[in-house]
Amino acid sequence: MGVALRDILEDYRQDVDPGTLRGAIAVDAFNALYQFLTIIRQPDGTPLMDGEGRITSHLSGLFFRNINFLESGMRPVYVFDGAPPDLKAETVAKRREVRDAAGERWKEALVRGDTEEAYRQARQSARIDDAIIASSERLLDLMGIPWCVAPSEGEAQAAYMAMQGDVSAAASQDYDALLFGAPSLVRNLTVSGKRRFRGRTVVVRPERIELAAVLNGLSLDREQLVEIAILVGTDFNPGIRGVGAKTALKIVGKGEFEKVLEEKAPEFDPEPVRSFFLNPPVSTDYRLEWGEADREGIIGMLCDEYAFSTGRVEAALEKIGVRSGQRTLDAWF
DNA sequence: CGTACGTA
DNA sequence: TACGTACGG
Known part of the structure; x- marks a missing residue:
């Protein structure tokens, strides 16, 4: 959502x-x-x-x-x-x-x-x-x-x-x-x-x-944008009833984020949600390498296992230059 | 979502 | 060629 x-x-x-x-x-x-x-x-x-x-x-x-x-x-x-x-x-x-x-x-x-x-x-x-x-x-x-x-x-x-x-x-x-x-x-x-x-x-x-x-x-910083989101409601908190994005923008613009929360949701602690958005768990260990499509592997999976039409799959692969015999041709050099 | 193929 | 519709798996 x-x-x-x-x-x-x-x-x-x-x-x-x-x-x-x-x-x-x-x-x-x-x-x-x-x-x-x-x-x-x-x-x-x-x-x-x-x-x-x-x-x-x-x-x-x-x-x-x-x-x-x-x-x-x-x-x-x-x-x-x-x-x-x-x-x-x-x-x-x-x-x-x-x-x-x-x-x-x-x-x-x-x-x-x-x-x-x-x-x-x-x-x-x-x-x-x-x-x-x-x-x-x-x-x-x-x-x-x-x-x-x-x-x-x-x-x-x-x-x-x-x-x-x-x-x-x-x-x-x-x-x-x-x-x-x-x-x-x-x-x-x-x-x-x-x-x-x-x-x-x-x-x-x-x-x-x-x-x-x-x-x-x-005229906001990211922290304030997160505050607006918290007021409206996110996947991590329900938000304040009757407060949409425009109202939330006004509230945060006036510096009344804490005040409104105290009034309307005194039990709610926004801190965990705020810090989740500002400093979420992420991995620094990822690799971005794009390789050649494996024509036979794709046909084996989509057509042999999942009943895709071979003609359609081959025609699509053709669009990115993946043709039959390519690997065999490569083997010559 | 996509491609394929009909019709105007 | 542009667009609507059928079909894909």
């Missing part, structure tokens, strides 16, 4: 010229996988599956998106979430509840033959499990795309990599990466293109939000 800062951040969205996305970018892996798992479905909500009923929506999304990323000169590194912090326990439990309930309503809607409701509920029931993580990591390895597992939140790790200058931006739909200090956040990277909203075709383009521009424009 992330933080609801949209109302104060929307003025700072910049259109991204696709050509400027060349080079290393840290992609929030869980965020991307959720998007693939929610979007890549049949009209009744059924995800793509192989003959054994294993979900393959995420593999389709990852494979074809990455082909396009690589083709355009982008070098993605996928950052997976590690163990969620204790602060997130309530959010995690609540999400599980929502997912499970949606799964039930999906089944019921299917029985009723209510396809639209089935689709809606199916999307909300999307879940990332160990098989989805393991198969994603394996496909990335075969594509020569680096990935790492964050000690805690993937967005914090992606932000750190951007702060180090190892990647030019963190890519996620959520604004949290900015709170974690990412100098640049790219949204809509894994959901760009034409999409239909209520029958209308809308073009979704990647957008960039620069942390410096936000802080300058709103």
Whole structure:
């Protein structure tokens, strides 16, 4: 879900010229996988599956998106979430509840033959499990795309990599990466293109939000932006009832963060959340090396194991210059 | 989400 | 060529 800062951040969205996305970018892996798992479905909500009923929506999304990323000169590194912090326990439990309930309503809607409701509920029931993580990591390895597992939140790790200058931006739909200090956040990277909203075709383009521009424009420092998030509510605290981003901006601007908390939530200690955003657990031990895609390995996995069409997979690989016989040719030199 | 292929 | 729709797994 992330933080609801949209109302104060929307003025700072910049259109991204696709050509400027060349080079290393840290992609929030869980965020991307959720998007693939929610979007890549049949009209009744059924995800793509192989003959054994294993979900393959995420593999389709990852494979074809990455082909396009690589083709355009982008070098993605996928950052997976590690163990969620204790602060997130309530959010995690609540999400599980929502997912499970949606799964039930999906089944019921299917029985009723209510396809639209089935689709809606199916999307909300999307879940990332160990098989989805393991198969994603394996496909990335075969594509020569680096990935790492964050000690805690993937967005914090992606932000750190951007702060180090190892990647030019963190890519996620959520604004949290900015709170974690990412100098640049790219949204809509894994959901760009034409999409239909209520029958209308809308073009979704990647957008960039620069942390410096936000802080300058709103006359804040990062600590104050984190305070705004805490008032609105984050994955790590419930927020103050009735306080949205604009109200929170005013409160923090007047220096009344502590005062409002004392009034409205005297029991709540914001310190652990504040320090989690300002100084999150991250790993300094990661490697960013992009290698050649393993054509036979990819075909073996996607086509032989997961029933992808060989023609489609080969055509996609062709786009990034991975052809049959390449390895045998290399062997001559 | 993506590609493939129909139609104007 | 541009766009809508079917299908992918």
